[in-house]
Amino acid sequence: MNFWGFKISETRSINYDANERGMAERMEQEAPSSKLCIGCGGCTAGCTAGALTEFNIRRLQMLAKRGEEREARERLGRCMLCGKCLLVCPRGVETRKMILSMMNYIKNNPK
Amino acid sequence: MKLEGKEQIWKDYQKEIADDRYYYARSCIRQTFFPGSEWAYLDILRNRLGKDVMDDPRHTTCTGIGYHSDVVPAQTIMTVVARHFALMTEAGYENITPSCITSFGIYTEILETWAHHPEVEEQVREYLWKATGREFKKPRNLAHTSDIIYKFRGEIAARARHRLVDAHTGRPLRGVDHIGCHYAKMFPSKGIGGAEFPAVLSGMITAWGGEAVDYPERRHCCGFGFRQYLVMANRGYSVANSKKKFESMRPYEPDFIVANCPGCAMFLDKWQYTISEMEGTTYGANGYGIPVLTYEELAGLVLGYDPWELGLQMHQVAVEPLLDKMGVAYDPEAKYLTRDGKEMGRPKCPTYLKV
Numbered sequence: 518m519n520f521w522g523f524k525i526s527e528t529r530s531i532n533y534d535a536n537e538r539g540m541a542e543r544m545e546q547e548a549p550s551s552k553l554c555i556g557c558g559g560c561t562a563g564c565t566a567g568a569l570t571e572f573n574i575r576r577l578q579m580l581a582k583r584g585e586e587r588e589a590r591e592r593l594g595r596c597m598l599c600g601k602c603l604l605v606c607p608r609g610v611e612t613r614k615m616i617l618s619m620m621n622y623i624k625n626n627p628k
Numbered sequence: 629m630k631l632e633g634k635e636q637i638w639k640d641y642q643k644e645i646a647d648d649r650y651y652y653a654r655s656c657i658r659q660t661f662f663p664g665s666e667w668a669y670l671d672i673l674r675n676r677l678g679k680d681v682m683d684d685p686r687h688t689t690c691t692g693i694g695y696h697s698d699v700v701p702a703q704t705i706m707t708v709v710a711r712h713f714a715l716m717t718e719a720g721y722e723n724i725t726p727s728c729i730t731s732f733g734i735y736t737e738i739l740e741t742w743a744h745h746p747e748v749e750e751q752v753r754e755y756l757w758k759a760t761g762r763e764f765k766k767p768r769n770l771a772h773t774s775d776i777i778y779k780f781r782g783e784i785a786a787r788a789r790h791r792l793v794d795a796h797t798g799r800p801l802r803g804v805d806h807i808g809c810h811y812a813k814m815f816p817s818k819g820i821g822g823a824e825f826p827a828v829l830s831g832m833i834t835a836w837g838g839e840a841v842d843y844p845e846r847r848h849c850c851g852f853g854f855r856q857y858l859v860m861a862n863r864g865y866s867v868a869n870s871k872k873k874f875e876s877m878r879p880y881e882p883d884f885i886v887a888n889c890p891g892c893a894m895f896l897d898k899w900q901y902t903i904s905e906m907e908g909t910t911y912g913a914n915g916y917g918i919p920v921l922t923y924e925e926l927a928g929l930v931l932g933y934d935p936w937e938l939g940l941q942m943h944q945v946a947v948e949p950l951l952d953k954m955g956v957a958y959d960p961e962a963k964y965l966t967r968d969g970k971e972m973g974r975p976k977c978p979t980y981l982k983v
Contacts, residue, residue, distance in 0.1 A: 525906055526864040526865045528871075
């Protein structure tokens with residue numbers, strides 16, 4: 518029982534030195550165009566899964582690049598791989614390949 | 629001579645500190661949680677360094693805690709501080725030296741306010757006259773008591789009985805410093821080294837033989853912040869700040885922490901217990917915490933004061949590992965004995981933190 522009346526707040530800072538960048542490295546390797554992303558969010562705006570669930574591909578790929586992969590592990594399965602994001606990306610990022618590379622990483626590196 | 633670059637910047641961050649004749653302003657928190665600190669400071673200055681220090685029993689709180697918690701209005705705190713200046717003037721002193729970092733910040737803020745708004749100063753003079761019939765002169769020199777110890781660090785080093793060196797191996801002890809936010813973050817030019825290059829405590833550490841560690845979160849707040857702490861529901865935010873600092877300093881395996889703010893020293897000491905109880909984490913070697921000292925206590929140990937006379941038994945984190953490293957002799961049986969040899973009571977043993 519917590520008799521203190523409070524809990525230690527979780528830090529919201531991102532520790533680049535301590536974070537695991539395996540997922541980002543896999544993504545850069547298999548979908549090099551992912552480095553072209555400018556974070557405009559066009560992919561998310563046109564995403565069917567995103568319209569119906571909390572899935573947000575712009576957010577997940579950005580977090581993965583920072584080494585914050587927890588959310589990607591939880592939510593990536595909601596993507597239906599329909600590829601609409603591919604059509605809207607102004608930078609020509611192979612978004613579906615990017616997502617697949619993240620999915621493969623999760624499959625090979627279960628936690 | 630033309631000063632350039634870092635030399636010029638460093639010159640900007642030096643401050644004038646009076647040589648003698650200090651009017652002392654005690655801290656609310658320091659004398660509560662570190663009961664030997666202020667006594668040690670006065671003893672060092674008066675009896676070891678031969679300085680004239682006025683410790684005035686009429687002096688009161690500066691009301692800084694209430695001010696920063698939004699319960700004391702600005703005019704009230706200014707009038708209380710004006711009374712302190714009046715007491716100093718009546719006693720014939722011109723140099724005020726507060727023990728508390730918050731008081732130091734309050735005095736600095738008020739003097740700056742008056743410098744920019746003379747009409748506010750006039751109004752406060754009127755309030756003080758109406759309330760107490762007193763008048764005052766503004767202090768000629770304002771320095772925190774850690775500035776004074778910093779100024780005389782060489783003299784203290786010359787009289788040292790113990791150096792900040794491992795007595796068994798000769799290794800300089802690693803000290804991490806924590807400067808109170810109100811020391812130099814509000815008015816960087818009023819603190820030695822400003823907020824960016826804090827030197828007031830690291831200067832003491834190196835002068836007394838230790839090694840000062842510039843750990844990544846060295847300049848981070850301890851989390852006290854008055855409002856953050858006073859509301860119980862917000863204390864998780866408060867302790868998270870100290871935790872961030874402990875995790876940042878832990879890889880450097882510090883032998884001790886030294887702080888110049890009484891609130892910071894209190895929190896860095898007590899939160900180690902709280903974190904250990906909540907999460908089972910301890911930050912020192914072998915289940916101990918990292919000993920936290922005020923700069924007066926550190927100076928006292930260096931000068932050979934008895935650790936129990938300094939009140940180190942009142943700390944949450946055990947200081948014995950540091951005393952053993954420094955080669956300071958102490959009687960473990962006397963830890964919880966009063967001066968006349970009576971048991972003063974013993975604290976309960978924490979679940980994880982070794983004491």
